[in-house]
Amino acid sequence: MTLKYLKLHIKSMLSHPSILGWGVGGTIIWAALGAFIFSAEFLKTLEGSSIGYYVSALYYTAGWFGCLSLYSFSTLATGLMFNIFYSTASVVYASKFTKLTPVKYYIYNVLSSLLIFLVLSLFTLASVYGFYSYSFKVNLYPRNIMLILVFSLIAGLFLYLLSMLLTLLPIVLGHPKAVTTIAYAPMIFAMVFSYAQLYLYFTGIEEIICLSPFNNIISLLAYGYTGMNIPITFTSPEEGFINIYTCLTSLICWLVALSVINIYIIKKMKAVSPYEFF
Amino acid sequence: MLEVYNLVVRYEKNRDAVNVSEFVLQDKEKIIILGPNGSGKTTLIKAVLGLVNYEGDIKINGKDLRKIKCELSVSTNLEEVYSLLYLDIKDLISLYMDLKGCDEENALKLVRYFGIENTLNKKLWQLSTGQRKLVTNILAISSEGEILLLDECFDGIDPPRKAKLANLLNRYEHSILITTHELGMLKYLGQWGIYFMFEGKIFGKIMPATKVLNAGIVVGDVDNAILKVETANKKVSIVPQAGKPLKDFADLNILYEELIMT
Numbered sequence: 001m002t003l004k005y006l007k008l009h010i011k012s013m014l015s016h017p018s019i020l021g022w023g024v025g026g027t028i029i030w031a032a033l034g035a036f037i038f039s040a041e042f043l044k045t046l047e048g049s050s051i052g053y054y055v056s057a058l059y060y061t062a063g064w065f066g067c068l069s070l071y072s073f074s075t076l077a078t079g080l081m082f083n084i085f086y087s088t089a090s091v092v093y094a095s096k097f098t099k100l101t102p103v104k105y106y107i108y109n110v111l112s113s114l115l116i117f118l119v120l121s122l123f124t125l126a127s128v129y130g131f132y133s134y135s136f137k138v139n140l141y142p143r144n145i146m147l148i149l150v151f152s153l154i155a156g157l158f159l160y161l162l163s164m165l166l167t168l169l170p171i172v173l174g175h176p177k178a179v180t181t182i183a184y185a186p187m188i189f190a191m192v193f194s195y196a197q198l199y200l201y202f203t204g205i206e207e208i209i210c211l212s213p214f215n216n217i218i219s220l221l222a223y224g225y226t227g228m229n230i231p232i233t234f235t236s237p238e239e240g241f242i243n244i245y246t247c248l249t250s251l252i253c254w255l256v257a258l259s260v261i262n263i264y265i266i267k268k269m270k271a272v273s274p275y276e277f278f
Numbered sequence: 279m280l281e282v283y284n285l286v287v288r289y290e291k292n293r294d295a296v297n298v299s300e301f302v303l304q305d306k307e308k309i310i311i312l313g314p315n316g317s318g319k320t321t322l323i324k325a326v327l328g329l330v331n332y333e334g335d336i337k338i339n340g341k342d343l344r345k346i347k348c349e350l351s352v353s354t355n356l357e358e359v360y361s362l363l364y365l366d367i368k369d370l371i372s373l374y375m376d377l378k379g380c381d382e383e384n385a386l387k388l389v390r391y392f393g394i395e396n397t398l399n400k401k402l403w404q405l406s407t408g409q410r411k412l413v414t415n416i417l418a419i420s421s422e423g424e425i426l427l428l429d430e431c432f433d434g435i436d437p438p439r440k441a442k443l444a445n446l447l448n449r450y451e452h453s454i455l456i457t458t459h460e461l462g463m464l465k466y467l468g469q470w471g472i473y474f475m476f477e478g479k480i481f482g483k484i485m486p487a488t489k490v491l492n493a494g495i496v497v498g499d500v501d502n503a504i505l506k507v508e509t510a511n512k513k514v515s516i517v518p519q520a521g522k523p524l525k526d527f528a529d530l531n532i533l534y535e536e537l538i539m540t
Contacts, residue, residue: 008372086361087363089329089359090358092328093354093359094362096348096352098350099377
């Protein structure tokens with residue numbers, strides 16, 4: 001029946017120029033910057049590192065992998081949401097006058113988006129592995145690809161649901177103009193929290209890292225990449241480690257809360273003309 | 279059956295975009311709503327589809343519109359309802375026919391009927407106004423809804439295809455509601471019922487449409503009028519064999535400007 005919607009949604013995303021441009025193109029650029037430009041200062045500190053050159057390089061690479069995944073997932077999620085908010089009238093019509101119910105619409109959108117997140121995760125993994133191994137002149141292979149893929153799905157789902165909430169909430173509350181500003185929040189948060197965990201010291205306020213879903217994502221993906229305890233700050237591994245189970249629990253709680261709120265909001269969704277967004 | 283009672287739609291405070299006390303589209307009935315641009319025709323269709331906030335009651339086959347879910351009997355050609363996914367026309371047809379539980383071959387036959395096969399690999403926004411209108415008309419008609427709501431369905435289409443479309447609509451077996459400002463199309467739809475819409479209000483109906491073609495519009499309240507219309511500016515009457523004949527106007531916008539606004 002509406003499985004065709006699922007199939008065509010995947011097809012539409014894989015051929016969408018802005019999703020490909022920001023998701024794939026942006027990831028390559030940032031991966032190269034992290035490997036060849038931002039690593040210059042870090043490389044100078046590696047020789048004197050107490051945990052050794054290889055482990056330091058691995059942490060740096062895993063940190064960048066986590067941050068890049070967060071960045072690419074957030075850009076993809078934001079792109080997907082812009083598609084949704086340009087189609088509010090279609091969603092209202094489809095839920096009233098076709099076989100597509102709000103719940104089916106929600107489930108199919110999430111499922112097809114997760115597949116795209118998975119593809120993007122594999123692409124990011126390959127870029128990071130290639131660029132950083134070349135830059136550090138050691139083989140920095142990911143330790144547990146299956147775990148990375150599972151965490152990527154959870155991460156993608158979180159960013160998708162967050163973007164959905166930030167896009168639909170202003171529409172439901174009758175302030176559609178706010179969407180164009182708020183919809184970019186996941187991308188901005190992804191950049192800020194990524195920078196923070198890569199370079200800033202969080203010692204004494206580890207709770208932020210454990211409760212912030214953005215840092216949860218970075219830590220979980222980095223854990224999958226290294227198979228080792230994850231430092232609070234990637235460029236200063238000697239400062240202490242994060243409890244990975246707390247990160248996972250925190251992220252799952254965020255997921256459950258967002259899912260419940262989003263299903264409620266979709267049922268309340270109104271049709272909005274694209275002109276009302278500007 | 280479509281029933282509308284005490285419908286009010288407002289985009290601005292103190293100004294009704296639509297204000298209709300009663301309008302009913304019976305099973306298998308074919309109706310044209312004639313009105314100039316900005317008279318509220320599209321808003322009326324949007325209200326019936328639940329796309330705008332409204333006051334009053336709208337019932338589709340006896341069910342309250344606000345509670346309707348998965349009601350496959352209604353189809354429309356409004357372009358904004360066909361942007362669910364970023365797809366080319368072929369996939370768009372495939373998607374919407376699946377969502378409506380219809381055979382996509384019905385739609386592809388109509389694509390061939392109108393000779394627009396060259397649009398199949400393009401996105402909706404890449405088409406000309408007339409091609410877009412044809413594609414959305416096809417999506418609506420091939421859904422085989424019991425209630426077909428077509429907004430300005432002749433807009434931008436070339437005359438031979440307009441005639442083909444009118445022919446197709448005459449053969450359609452269920453209810454149709456068309457909104458248009460093109461008086462010239464009435465000659466193809468002579469047996470349909472007609473309502474006029476001015477300033478958000480509906481006046482009518484006149485049956486059959488050919489009566490309108492042979493009538494004229496006269497300013498003021500005339501006794502033998504087949505319809506009297508009261509706008510904010512003027513009262514006018516549609517009178518058989520009197521005044522300036524409606525068939526001389528290709529477009530209701532011109533008539534509205536000439537007779538009612540001046």
